[in-house]
Amino acid sequence: MLKIRNLTVTFGGVVALSLHKFDLGDKELRVIIGPNGAGKSTMMDVLCGKTLPNQGTALFNGEELIGRSEIEINRMGVGRKFQKPTVFDGLTVFDNMLLGLKGNKSVFASMFFHLSPEHRAKIYQVAEQVNLVDELNTMAGALSHGQKQWLEIAIVLLQEPELLLIDEPAAGMSDAETEKTGELLINLGKTKSVIVIEHDMHFVEQIAKEKVTVLVRGSILTEGTFKEVKNDKSVIDCYLGAPDSAQMKNMKQS
Ligand SMILES: Nc1ncnc2c1ncn2[C@@H]1O[C@H](COP(=O)(O)OP(=O)(O)O)[C@@H](O)[C@H]1O
Ligand SMILES: [Mg+2]
Known part of the structure; x- marks a missing residue:
């Protein structure tokens, strides 16, 4: 490939x-x-x-x-997780993931974004994969270093x-x-x-x-x-x- x-x-x-x-x-x-x-x-x-x-x-x-x-x-299907953190500390894990969803790039767009059951299910599924399903309502800033890295991976995974x-x-x-x-x-x-x-x-x-x-x-x-x-x-x-x-x-x- x-x-x-x-x-x-x-x-x-x-x-x-x-x-x-x-x-x-x-x-x-x-x-x-x-x-x-x-x-x-x-x-x-x-x-x-x-x-x-x-x-x-x-x-x-x-x-x-x-x-x-x-x-x-990125659109062709190559996702890169960088070493430097890019998550928003003042947003929950869920909201950070919402921002990461495919075709939903800007904060502004997300504010008016209608969250479909499919999107919600996708976020839960990816959160499960990266061990963060119990932290969806936690502020990203309160995560451990390792959990933050998993959130970064989750955001890349949401782009499939x-x-x-x-x-x-x-x-x-x-x-x-x-x-x-x-x-x-x-x-x-x-x-x-x-x-x-x-x-x-x-x-x-x-x-x-x-x-x-x-x-x-x-x-x-x-x-x-x-x-x-x-x-x-x-x-x-x-x-x-x-x-x-x-x-x-x-x-x-x-
Ligand atoms: N943006 C850059 N400008 C100048 N030199 C660079 C840059 N990025 C990497 N290098 C040089 O290229 C070489 C390879 O670096 P890098 O790919 O970061 O290595 P590694 O990730 O294996 O440690 C090193 O000699 C590094 O100093
Ligand atoms: Mg290196």
């Missing part, structure tokens, strides 16, 4: 991303790992139309994404994307929230294609039931199952092996 070829992004002459070939299957959950500055976020920026590459193609269900605006790409891009979903979460986030992503991967960027190797182990892609200095070092990647010498040398790396500490514990 996603085919990337010869994609290059440079910033001031420095190559941030140089992807020769990257393919993602229908309803596949792919985890991308790699050291800081490897180009992971840049890859997502390109896919959602935020960054224009110097060259290359990215076909989504056969349609070119490169050159389209963020709004167009076919491909979901998520950058470091578990950052700053408690262990219990991280675990629940993992379950949530695994469930999403049953009905959608999902690309997750992640640092925490425990979390990667939990969610990576399919392929893991290792990105180093803008290029794919290797791809494989979690086990293959974890034991790959080049990955250990380039990424996991740094003696002080948090990743390595995590690995030693496991």
